[in-house]
Amino acid sequence: RDKEVGATAILSRCGENSFFVEHMLMTSMGACVDLAMAHVRASEQSKALEKYMQIERRVEHMQEVSDKMKEEVRKQHQIMCRMVPFMQVDSDPVVEQSLDGIIRHGWDSLYWKRGYSMLHYAAESVEDPGVVELLGLLATDVDKADDDGMRPIDYARRSKREPVIMVIQRLRGMKRAGQAAEP
Structure with a gap:
């Protein structure tokens, strides 16, 4: 209260x-x-x-x-480096000699004059599309133009070898799509 x-x-x-x-x-x-x-x-x-x-x-x-x-x-x-001595590219000794350096040290470790690359050479001169495909898979840029403005696909078209053209076109498509190559 x-x-x-x-x-x-x-x-x-x-x-x-x-x-x-x-x-x-x-x-x-x-x-x-x-x-x-x-x-x-x-x-x-x-x-x-x-x-x-x-x-x-x-x-x-x-x-x-x-x-x-x-x-x-x-x-x-490491596996690829160990496999190199067993690889033979009978169709082209230039490619065979270059593969060891490419696999061990990378694509860009080989310098060719005027922006020309092993892939440019293969597109222009190598008959075996399997060899061209291998080089394309190892290449850092399948569409890189040389100092004359020529890309590997341009050399392949100029040589008129349809299987090589098709391989390079497929590699370019994979690059655009961002896909990994299938075995």
């Missing part, structure tokens, strides 16, 4: 001074807004942290896959 009297006394005094009541209400509302904003920020931060952790897990997975793929590529490269 004493508490009710005390509370009534406070409220009656507050009623006399409406400024005090408004101030208390505004302060309470401000505290509620601050609390709600803090809750929203905490929720957003929690969601952002969760999203960050998901991305981090994806990156770790991609790194693992990348490492496995690199190891597989290294292994395949």
Whole structure:
């Protein structure tokens, strides 16, 4: 009963001074807004942290896959290097001699004058479409023009060897489509 009297006394005094009541209400509302904003920020931060952790897990997975793929590529490269001594390209000794360097050191390790490449040569001079295809698969750019503006396909067309033209066209299509070669 004493508490009710005390509370009534406070409220009656507050009623006399409406400024005090408004101030208390505004302060309470401000505290509620601050609390709600803090809750929203905490929720957003929690969601952002969760999203960050998901991305981090994806990156770790991609790194693992990348490492496995690199190891597989290294292994395949070693196998190819070991196979080179057993390869024979009876149809063209120039190609046979160049294959060792291409496989061991990469396509761009061989320098030919005036932008001409082994693939330009094969398109122009090699009869065996299988050899041309092998060189095309090893080439970094099957459409690279030489200093005369001629691409391997242009040399193949000029030589009028239909099987070689078809192989180079297929290689160009694979490049455009971004597909890997099928065995």
